[in-house]
Amino acid sequence: MAQQDNRSNDVAAPAPTLVHGAGPDAATLVDYYRQMVLIRRFEEKCQEMYTRARIGGFLHLYIGEEATGVGAIAALRPEDHIFTHYRDHGHAIARGLDINVLMAELFGKVTGCSKGLGGSMHFADASKNFWGGYAIVGSHLLLAVGVALAMKMQKKDSVVMVFFGDGATNGGEFYEALNFAQLWKLPVVFVCENNLYAMGTPLEVHSAVTEIYRKACAFGMTAERVDGNDLLTMREVSLRAVEHARSGRGPVLLEAMTYRFRGHSAQDTQKYRTREDVERHRSADPIERFRTWLINEGIASAQQLRAISDAIDDQVEASVRFAEDSPEPGYEWIMQAGVYAAPIAVDPPIHGE
Amino acid sequence: MPVITVREALRQALHDVMQDERVFIIGEDIGHYGSTYGVTAGFLEQYGPERIRDAPIAEAGIVGLAIGAAMAGMRPIAEIMSVNFSLLAFDMLFNHAAKIYSMFGGQMTVPMVLRTTNGWTQLSATHSQSFDAYFAHMPGLKVVAPATPYDMKGLLKAAVEDPDPVVFIEHTLMYTMKGEAPDESYTVPIGKARLAREGRHITVVTYSRMVHLSQQAADILARDGIEVDIIDLRTLRPLDMSLAIESFKKTNRAVVVTEDWQSFGTSAEIAARLYEYGFDYLDAPITRVNFKEVPMPYSKNLELQTVITVDRIVQAIRHALA
Numbered sequence: 001m002a003q004q005d006n007r008s009n010d011v012a013a014p015a016p017t018l019v020h021g022a023g024p025d026a027a028t029l030v031d032y033y034r035q036m037v038l039i040r041r042f043e044e045k046c047q048e049m050y051t052r053a054r055i056g057g058f059l060h061l062y063i064g065e066e067a068t069g070v071g072a073i074a075a076l077r078p079e080d081h082i083f084t085h086y087r088d089h090g091h092a093i094a095r096g097l098d099i100n101v102l103m104a105e106l107f108g109k110v111t112g113c114s115k116g117l118g119g120s121m122h123f124a125d126a127s128k129n130f131w132g133g134y135a136i137v138g139s140h141l142l143l144a145v146g147v148a149l150a151m152k153m154q155k156k157d158s159v160v161m162v163f164f165g166d167g168a169t170n171g172g173e174f175y176e177a178l179n180f181a182q183l184w185k186l187p188v189v190f191v192c193e194n195n196l197y198a199m200g201t202p203l204e205v206h207s208a209v210t211e212i213y214r215k216a217c218a219f220g221m222t223a224e225r226v227d228g229n230d231l232l233t234m235r236e237v238s239l240r241a242v243e244h245a246r247s248g249r250g251p252v253l254l255e256a257m258t259y260r261f262r263g264h265s266a267q268d269t270q271k272y273r274t275r276e277d278v279e280r281h282r283s284a285d286p287i288e289r290f291r292t293w294l295i296n297e298g299i300a301s302a303q304q305l306r307a308i309s310d311a312i313d314d315q316v317e318a319s320v321r322f323a324e325d326s327p328e329p330g331y332e333w334i335m336q337a338g339v340y341a342a343p344i345a346v347d348p349p350i351h352g353e
Numbered sequence: 354m355p356v357i358t359v360r361e362a363l364r365q366a367l368h369d370v371m372q373d374e375r376v377f378i379i380g381e382d383i384g385h386y387g388s389t390y391g392v393t394a395g396f397l398e399q400y401g402p403e404r405i406r407d408a409p410i411a412e413a414g415i416v417g418l419a420i421g422a423a424m425a426g427m428r429p430i431a432e433i434m435s436v437n438f439s440l441l442a443f444d445m446l447f448n449h450a451a452k453i454y455s456m457f458g459g460q461m462t463v464p465m466v467l468r469t470t471n472g473w474t475q476l477s478a479t480h481s482q483s484f485d486a487y488f489a490h491m492p493g494l495k496v497v498a499p500a501t502p503y504d505m506k507g508l509l510k511a512a513v514e515d516p517d518p519v520v521f522i523e524h525t526l527m528y529t530m531k532g533e534a535p536d537e538s539y540t541v542p543i544g545k546a547r548l549a550r551e552g553r554h555i556t557v558v559t560y561s562r563m564v565h566l567s568q569q570a571a572d573i574l575a576r577d578g579i580e581v582d583i584i585d586l587r588t589l590r591p592l593d594m595s596l597a598i599e600s601f602k603k604t605n606r607a608v609v610v611t612e613d614w615q616s617f618g619t620s621a622e623i624a625a626r627l628y629e630y631g632f633d634y635l636d637a638p639i640t641r642v643n644f645k646e647v648p649m650p651y652s653k654n655l656e657l658q659t660v661i662t663v664d665r666i667v668q669a670i671r672h673a674l675a
Contacts, residue, residue, distance in 0.1 A: 081425075115458030126460040131424065136448045142414050143449060146421015146429075153377065153403060153427065173444075176414035183409070339455045339492050341462040341516035344544035347595045348630055 023232060024074075026299045032074060032231055033294060033305060036066040036287045038312050039090045042099055043262075045316045046089070046106060046120075050266050054324075055106045057119050062090030064261035065193060067286035069163070070094045071234025072191050072256070075242045076161060081129045081151075083144040083162040086121035087193075087260075088133030091163060095130045097123065103319035109326035116329045117338070129158075138168035141177035141190065148186035148251075159187045159245045161238075167198025169212050181251040182219040188251040189241045193228065199264045200272040213255035221253055228256025229286040258286075354533040362502035362534050363392045363523070366509035369538045371396075373428060376513060377404040379415055380432030380468075389434050390470065390528050412441035416467060420450050420518070423465035428513055433469040436522070437482050442467075450518040451493030462516045466509070471561070471612065472525025473649055475656060481649035483613035485561075486622070488520045489589035495543055496589040498522040500564035502532040504587055507541030515543060524562045524612075546593045548600075552580030555670055556600040558623050559610040560586040563661060567610055570666035581670065589619060597623070598630045605636035608669045612661055615643040640673040642666055 023029070043061040050059045062069065069090040073082065084091040092102055097113060105112030106120055113123050114132075124132030131147065134140035144162035151158045168174055169192060181188045192213075198206045209215060216223035222244060226237040234256060241252035259281040263270050270278075294300045357365070370376045382389055384397030384407040397405040408415045412433055419431035433439045439446075450463050473481035488496045495517050499505045505523070512519035549564050550571055557567045564585045571581035582600040586592065601607050607627055611620040620641040627639055645659045 112458070114456065114460070117458050118456050122456050124457040124460055126457070131461070132453075132457050134449070136444060139413070139417065139444050139448065142417025142445065143421035143424070145414075146418035146423075147425040148421075149418055150422040150425035150427045153422070154425075173413050173417070176409075176411040176417070179409060179411065180414050180418060338459070340495070341454050341459070341464075344495070344542075344591045346544055346591045346593045348598070348626075350591060 029294060030300050030304070030308070032070055033287075033290055033300070034308050034312070035070045035094055036231070036290065037309050038099065038315070039066045039070070039093045040287060041312050041316045042093060042102070042319070043089060045320065047262070047266060049106070049320065055120070056108065057121075058086070059120050059266040060087040060264065061260070061262045061266070062087055064281065064286070065195060065228070065258045066090055067231040067234055067290065068191070068193050068228035068256040068258045071228070071231045072161060072163070072238040072254070074235045075238035076159065079129065079156070079158045080242070081131060081144070081147050081158060081160040083131050083140050083147070083160065084133050085137070085140065085164050085168070086133055086135040087165070088121065088123045092123040092125070092130060092133075095125070095128055097125050097128065097130065099315065099319045100322040103323040104326045107323040107326070108328060109323055110329040111322070111326040138164060138171040138173045140164070141168070142173055142180070145177050145181045145186055145188055148181065148188045149184065152184070152186055157246050159189060159242050161189045161191060161242070163191045163193060165198065166192060166194040166196065166203055166212055167201070167206060168192070169215055170207055178216065178219045178221060178251070178253070182221045185248065185250040187245040187248070189238065189245050190251060190253045191238070192253065192255045193258055194255050195258050195260045197264070197272065200268065200270075202272065211255070213253055216253040221251055223253040223255070225255040225257065228258035229284060229289065231286060231290050354535055356531050357502050357534050358528065359502050359505050359523070359530050360391055360528040362506040363509060365534070366506045367393065367396070367430070370428070370510055370513040371400055371404070375426065375428040376430065377406060377427060378430045378432060379406040379408050379419055381408055381410055381415070381434050383407060383432055390525065392528070393432070412438050413445050416442035416445040417449070419465045419467070420445060420453070420463055423463045423518075424453065424461050428464055430466045430468060430513065433467060435480060436469045436471050436484055437480050439467070439469050439484065443487070446494065446518070446520070447491055451491045454517065455493060463518045464516045466512045466519050466521055468521045468523065470523040470525050473656065473660060474525065475651055475653055476649070477651040478648035483644070485522060485589060485611070485613050486618045488522070489592070489619060489622070493518070494590060495519045496522065497543055497587060498561040498589055499587055500549070500561050500585050502530070502534045504541050506534050507539050508543065508587065510538065511540040511543050514540065519543065522561065527562050530565065541587070544588045544591045544593050546584055546586045546588070546596045548582070548596055549585040550581060550583035552582040552604075554580050554604055554606070555674055556582045556584065556597065556604045556607040557610060557666075557670070558584045558586065558597045558607060558627070560589065561612065563610045563612050566661060566663050567666055569663045570670060573663070573667050574670060579670070579674065586623070592622070592626070594623070594626045594630065597627065601627055601631040602634045605634050606673050608640045608642065608666070608673050610642045610661065610666055610669075613644060614646050615641055616646060618643060637673055640669045642669045
């Protein structure tokens with residue numbers, strides 16, 4: 001069982017073990033595999049397009065953390081809500097956003113999910129209750145709590161899941177968010193993706209408490225640490241957390257232990273960790289781990305999974321073509337309705353143009 | 354028309370908008386304490402704790418939750434007790450409220466209102482500030498700072514009904530000011546200035562409490578035959594300069610009175626627009642009246658020399674006419 005802590009903070013978390021109860025059917029399990037591979041291939045293609053200067057700005061890849069996002073989001077219903085941080089590609093794909101509109105967003109095209117105005121850090125799709133990626137570390141937690149407040153006031157039983165990193169748990173907004181959520185018993189599942197680094201600063205250098213889930217103790221909040229690289233464990237623990245939140249018992253903090261295989265962003269030279277460290281983590285690749293399990297359990301054959309992977313390669317190539325063929329947003333956006341839902345014309349106009 | 358205080362005008366507007374079930378108020382000491390400036394006194398008893406939400410002293414949280422709730426279909430009114438505390442929520446306001454509509458390509462709106470108040474009464478350096486220019490600097494926000502009970506009532510309703518985030522700036526020294534306002538429900542449009550006094554010798558461009566001090570200054574000058582045009586901007590973003598420019602073309606002289614620091618403040622923007630659009634009509638340099646550029650001192654003697662007085666406005670107008 002994953003470590004659970006809702007009372008004291010003096011119990012160290014043992015390494016979580018796999019939990020496989022009455023789980024999902026074979027087709028669903030294979031689909032989780034598909035989602036993870038789709039994220040991996042999409043991200044690899046993003047890196048390639050970034051190197052070829054087709055993608056601008058910052059690029060934060062989710063490679064290595066796929067099981068956390070896919071496992072957690074698998075626990076949600078369509079009417080539930082998601083907020084995430086700037087490393088948002090994986091969550092968007094796991095929520096079912098079309099990779100065509102995601103690649104188009106990265107290319108700055110008007111067909112992008114945010115019309116080419118947000119870029120890599122600001123994927124969103126309101127129609128899927130995917131409220132977007134936010135790039136000010138830790139501060140989107142409060143927005144997520146606000147949506148949860150709205151759900152409670154509207155007497156809906158939707159849950160809000162919000163993703164953030166270990167580096168987001170030291171700023172004041174994290175503590176304000178946890179306090180509000182617990183104080184008002186709001187349906188929030190806080191998912192901390194602990195990848196051991198706040199950008200390039202190691203966990204033990206940036207946080208007085210390195211077991212992030214223990215930070216929930218100050219608020220009397222239920223919290224668990226979970227192996228975020230084990231898809232099924234992540235899913236099961238998330239289901240439990242979501243159920244807890246949905247039942248009106250208040251929020252839950254999950255600490256998903258994971259690791260990003262690539263740098264913080266595409267420019268990162270990774271001086272803060274050794275190649276050996278990265279290789280050691282790579283050898284426990286969450287996708288390979290799940291693939292092996294699917295085959296060993298007889299849920300899918302190697303050929304079947306290879307066919308899925310091949311189809312994804314084609315899908316990713318097609319997303320690049322879609323992005324390349326799409327038009328760019330025009331100047332009229334700047335002069336017209338881009339900034340306000342209800343623009344107010346003034347005379348003389350603000351730019352004097 | 355009934356004569357009511359600014360406080361009563363705000364209370365009437367809030368009671369009015371509370372008829373909409375999506376509206377709720379979140380802030381510090383708005384309920385159990387009875388409201389710092391009395392605006393929401395009795396609301397907790399009338400509307401209950403679900404909709405009158407006494408919040409922890411956590412300004413980022415108050416505004417952040419309001420933004421999230423607004424995105425999800427509510428119409429929150431976040432109250433920051435004093436504008437000085439709003440700095441703790443600027444990340445929420447600037448990086449989220451102002452950006453969410455545009456940054457995500459228009460998928461989501463943030464129909465929230467942030468009510469807050471300027472003011473000073475021997476509260477010293479950190480409790481006597483004005484950040485009007487900071488708010489008004491940011492694309493994506495709308496910013497209003499009304500001067501009269503009529504406008505307070507009508508603009509607050511307009512702000513709550515607006516689909517964009519609106520910062521609503523009040524003033525602690527105005528809550529007991531009186532003026533006419535009808536009993537019935539109405540809105541005053543955001544982004545429209547008004548002519549507060551008609552004259553012909555000089556234009557005063559101002560807003561909020563300074564409208565009243567400018568009126569007093571104009572009364573004094575009228576004894577000497579000086580007739581002052583006073584333009585009350587009412588909204589700072591988007592800034593409607595049409596009446597001010599029209600007046601300036603008539604009087605050829607202007608004084609800008611804003612209760613904030615001069616450097617990079619609201620008066621700088623207003624004066625720049627007058628220069629840009631009225632340069633050919635200019636008979637004298639535009640004069641500005643603002644806070645002295647010091648952190649507000651506690652000593653009453655020094656405080657009164659730091660803030661804007663009627664006498665300072667009178668002197669500025671005489672200077673601009675000289």
